[in-house]
Amino acid sequence: MSETSLPFNDRVFPGKALKEEWEKSIKKPQEFWAEKAKAIDWFRTWDKVLDDSNPPFYKWFKGGVLNISYNALDRHLETPRKNALAYIWEGENGEVRTFTYYQLYREVNKLAKVFKNVGLKKGDRVAVYLPMIPELPITLLATARLGGVHMVVFSGFSAEALADRINDCEAKILVTSDGAYRRGKIVTLKDTADRALAATPTVEKVVVVKRTGQTVPMKEGRDVYYHDALAKVEANAFVPPEPMEATEPLFILYTSGTTGKPKGVQHGVGGYLVWGYWTLKWGFNPNDKDIWWCTADVGWITGHTYNVYAPLAMGITSLIFEGTPDYPAQDRWWEIIERHGVTILYTTPTAIRMFRKFGEEWINKHDISSLRLLGTVGEPINPEAWKWYYRVIGKEKLAIIDTWWQTETGGFMIAPLPGIELVPLKPGSATNPLPSIQAEVYDEKGQPTPTGTKGFLVIKTPWPGMMETLWKDPERYKQTYFGRWPNIYYTGDYAVKDPDGYFWLLGRADEVLKVAGHRIGTVELESALVSHPSVSEAAVMGKEDPVKGEVPVAFVTLRNGFSPSEELRADLIKHIRNTIGPIATPDAIIIVNKLPKTRSGKIMRRLLKAVLVGAALGDVSTLEDEASVEDIKATYEELKRQLEKK
Numbered sequence: 001m002s003e004t005s006l007p008f009n010d011r012v013f014p015g016k017a018l019k020e021e022w023e024k025s026i027k028k029p030q031e032f033w034a035e036k037a038k039a040i041d042w043f044r045t046w047d048k049v050l051d052d053s054n055p056p057f058y059k060w061f062k063g064g065v066l067n068i069s070y071n072a073l074d075r076h077l078e079t080p081r082k083n084a085l086a087y088i089w090e091g092e093n094g095e096v097r098t099f100t101y102y103q104l105y106r107e108v109n110k111l112a113k114v115f116k117n118v119g120l121k122k123g124d125r126v127a128v129y130l131p132m133i134p135e136l137p138i139t140l141l142a143t144a145r146l147g148g149v150h151m152v153v154f155s156g157f158s159a160e161a162l163a164d165r166i167n168d169c170e171a172k173i174l175v176t177s178d179g180a181y182r183r184g185k186i187v188t189l190k191d192t193a194d195r196a197l198a199a200t201p202t203v204e205k206v207v208v209v210k211r212t213g214q215t216v217p218m219k220e221g222r223d224v225y226y227h228d229a230l231a232k233v234e235a236n237a238f239v240p241p242e243p244m245e246a247t248e249p250l251f252i253l254y255t256s257g258t259t260g261k262p263k264g265v266q267h268g269v270g271g272y273l274v275w276g277y278w279t280l281k282w283g284f285n286p287n288d289k290d291i292w293w294c295t296a297d298v299g300w301i302t303g304h305t306y307n308v309y310a311p312l313a314m315g316i317t318s319l320i321f322e323g324t325p326d327y328p329a330q331d332r333w334w335e336i337i338e339r340h341g342v343t344i345l346y347t348t349p350t351a352i353r354m355f356r357k358f359g360e361e362w363i364n365k366h367d368i369s370s371l372r373l374l375g376t377v378g379e380p381i382n383p384e385a386w387k388w389y390y391r392v393i394g395k396e397k398l399a400i401i402d403t404w405w406q407t408e409t410g411g412f413m414i415a416p417l418p419g420i421e422l423v424p425l426k427p428g429s430a431t432n433p434l435p436s437i438q439a440e441v442y443d444e445k446g447q448p449t450p451t452g453t454k455g456f457l458v459i460k461t462p463w464p465g466m467m468e469t470l471w472k473d474p475e476r477y478k479q480t481y482f483g484r485w486p487n488i489y490y491t492g493d494y495a496v497k498d499p500d501g502y503f504w505l506l507g508r509a510d511e512v513l514k515v516a517g518h519r520i521g522t523v524e525l526e527s528a529l530v531s532h533p534s535v536s537e538a539a540v541m542g543k544e545d546p547v548k549g550e551v552p553v554a555f556v557t558l559r560n561g562f563s564p565s566e567e568l569r570a571d572l573i574k575h576i577r578n579t580i581g582p583i584a585t586p587d588a589i590i591i592v593n594k595l596p597k598t599r600s601g602k603i604m605r606r607l608l609k610a611v612l613v614g615a616a617l618g619d620v621s622t623l624e625d626e627a628s629v630e631d632i633k634a635t636y637e638e639l640k641r642q643l644e645k646k
């Protein structure tokens with residue numbers, strides 16, 4: 001299917017309006033954003049739209065004062081949206097809870113009162129370890145109302161990962177739940193939290209949401225049940241929204257990088273909100289009649305921006321779902337879409353590939369004609385998956401909004417923008433940069449690559465949604481993102497630009513894997529492996545996977561006194577689940593006698609990868625500079641033999 005055969009490509013314009021808007025944003029950024037920021041309620045107008053006097057520490061809307069919970073809630077109370085639904089939540093067990101904007105406002109105020117009563121102050125950190133239940137966005141909003149800084153840890157991370165993050169940001173409060181449902185089974189979240197809490201001296205209070213209802217240990221003086229605490233404050237409690245400087249921190253979200261230590265990406269209040277609002281408007285243009293379903297967990301940036309702040313600031317209705325796509329049956333999502341009348345579905349390539357595998361019959365059982373727009377995020381979408389999404393879910397009528405962005409960027413960066421003008425789509429391309437985004441593809445030397453040549457995706461100028469810094473580590477922020485080419489934002493992604501100027505995203509260019517859209521650092525996995533008493537050395541790499549995009553595979557060598565066995569392999573997997581979390585579980589652990597090394601002693605990853613994917617040795621001829629050809633050949637054959645034996 002060529003792009004011109006997509007029916008809606010006859011109905012779209014060639015990009016004139018988009019170009020005009022983009023050019024306006026580049027030529028006059030201050031005026032452009034001063035105008036856009038009017039969509040947000042400010043307690044005090046900014047002095048300067050962009051203070052770029054100390055790059056790369058950019059300050060957007062400097063001097064402006066606002067509160068994000070006020071923008072998400074209070075301001076709608078004077079409008080007809082007061083009694084409209086902010087959230088429709090569906091539990092894994094089929095339970096449904098709804099919140100109007102007014103109901104959400106009351107709940108958030110009560111929790112904010114609880115936080116206030118236990119001494120939470122502006123700037124204090126609140127750690128959040130919750131499943132996808134309404135209390136998750138409520139906790140974020142209550143924290144932000146008081147000027148606190150939230151730090152959410154996805155519930156698929158381990159006790160050790162949770163403790164590390166809590167300690168890095170010195171959180172004062174932890175909000176968690178007794179348990180979580182996963183495929184009908186109860187996951188004991190509080191037990192995991194307790195194991196983390198044994199090593200987190202800064203946490204003074206633990207608020208426990210009752211979700212599954214089983215008895216869990218509660219530590220006297222430290223732990224309180226959410227519903228008990230809320231019952232103790234007035235039903236109409238009101239906590240004034242704390243006036244926040246636009247540049248003060250709103251949240252920290254840890255994400256994997258190229259070292260063993262996750263990075264605490266810090267976002268501020270003002271620029272982040274303006275960017276979230278406008279990117280959602282441009283990308284999906286939701287209105288009062290829409291039911292917006294972004295399937296991401298609030299444990300990730302996608303959930304922060306597009307399940308909490310942007311949709312609430314716009315006053316639209318969002319659906320949030322606790323469960324997994326195939327429980328109790330493989331049509332769960334389509335059944336939900338039909339029952340709630342979902343109009344916009346924003347999900348991941350992994351989910352799309354999984355549904356494709358399940359088969360079309362599951363979708364065809366349902367009337368999903370309420371859908372009017374589709375979106376995707378998190379990893380490159382292969383043209384086959386794109387076309388399947390377009391044909392089977394979109395019935396060859398709906399546009400697909402492929403949004404490229406990152407935890408660090410706060411919101412969409414490259415995407416089709418029907419909210420301005422829908423350009424012709426090409427299956428697999430995220431199309432063009434958003435207004436204000438000057439994206440380019442660089443070669444190794446920092447020169448723009450010729451059209452059609454792969455290189456590193458960079459962003460040349462600041463934008464409102466960009467992170468402010470890495471938590472308490474400005475030097476690492478500068479080094480990681482602006483160190484390669486001064487004042488140029490390095491994304492860590494490969495990309496290529498086609499003759500129409502469209503961007504095609506080609507995956508990570510660094511030691512980061514995208515496993516089912518989740519970001520996992522290979523170095524983190526390697527550190528976890530070598531922390532096991534049996535492991536001497538480890539090399540982790542991604543292997544292509546038809547559903548998850550890629551999966552981690554680990555090569556390890558053992559210390560003296562240990563020998564390979566199924567038990568040991570299982571133990572290593574358990575060890576990774578305990579140190580990082582179930583989401584990082586390797587697909588295979590390959591125990592070898594020796595890892596191939598270069599002359600200078602570095603592990604030859606490319607050779608390992610070639611062995612792994614069964615590439616012919618000819619393909620690894622580029623390794624010649626790393627070792628002698630004979631050595632490479634011999635190692636390759638030896639590893640292949642070892643692999644075949646398994």
Ligand code: WT7
Nearest residue numbers: 377378379380402403404405406407505508519
């Ligand atoms: C990395 C960022 C963006 C929110 C969820 C992930 C990859 C993301 C796309 C896309 C190709 C994509 C990139 C990026 N990625 N969206 N539409 N096409 N690749 O956020 O965990 O910070 O990961 O996800 O490699 O660098 P994240």
